[in-house]
Amino acid sequence: MAAKKILFLTGDFAEDYETMVPFQALQAVGHTVDAVCPGKKRGDYVKTAIHDFEGDQTYTEKPGHRFTLNASFDDIDAGRYDALAIAGGRAPEYLRLDDRVLELVRHFAQAKKPIAAVCHGAQLLAAAGVIDGRRISAYPACAPEVRLAGATFADIPVDEAVTDANFVTAPAWPAHPAWIRQFLALLGTRIEL
Numbered sequence: 067m068a069a070k071k072i073l074f075l076t077g078d079f080a081e082d083y084e085t086m087v088p089f090q091a092l093q094a095v096g097h098t099v100d101a102v103c104p105g106k107k108r109g110d111y112v113k114t115a116i117h118d119f120e121g122d123q124t125y126t127e128k129p130g131h132r133f134t135l136n137a138s139f140d141d142i143d144a145g146r147y148d149a150l151a152i153a154g155g156r157a158p159e160y161l162r163l164d165d166r167v168l169e170l171v172r173h174f175a176q177a178k179k180p181i182a183a184v185c186h187g188a189q190l191l192a193a194a195g196v197i198d199g200r201r202i203s204a205y206p207a208c209a210p211e212v213r214l215a216g217a218t219f220a221d222i223p224v225d226e227a228v229t230d231a232n233f234v235t236a237p238a239w240p241a242h243p244a245w246i247r248q249f250l251a252l253l254g255t256r257i258e259l
Contacts, residue, residue, distance in 0.1 A: 070255075071147050075150070075151070075152045076157055078112045079156040080155040081114065084153045088246060095255055100136060104161065104167060106139060109134065111135065112133050117155060117185075144173040150179065151249070152181070152187035153185075154183070154186040162193035171194035171196060179232060180234070180249060183234075184235070184237075185205045185239070188211065193215075197216065203222050224237045225244065226241055227245035229248045
């Protein structure tokens with residue numbers, strides 16, 4: 067397996083598991099992962115939030131960890147990356163307002179490079195206008211945006227994921243095993259036991 071270089075978009079109040087778990091899991095199998103956030107540089111951190119499902123009408127939110135970025139957003143050259151991963155949580159809500167972020171998402175989509183988005187990460191895909199005609203999952207509250215962007219909303223169980231062409235999407239962090247497994251398949255990653 068050839069190791070891949072993955073750009074990982076996150077930001078303040080991204081979901082804790084949806085930031086920490088893919089960042090570490092992708093590195094654990096040998097890939098290089100550059101975690102970035104607009105307005106921040108290598109060594110800066112983002113504050114994460116822990117979202118949980120406790121029987122309320124929506125998820126609850128609690129303070130998470132400080133996640134240290136290992137690359138500088140301003141130094142990104144999208145052409146040097148093989149794939150894009152997008153953390154969920156509240157960060158995509160404001161990251162989608164950044165034109166440079168949307169340009170990056172469009173680069174990966176137009177080049178047909180693998181793109182993995184979990185939970186609210188689909189907000190970036192919708193805002194970038196890259197999911198028309200695709201089947202995309204997301205946190206259910208994002209379903210209207212997914213549909214308005216011309217995609218079919220994949221209403222799947224919270225612990226499942228869906229792959230459509232170069233997109234791998236999932237509703238929330240309980241889907242990590244399926245979401246990461248499907249993303250690794252797109253990356254051509256082989257794990258032998």
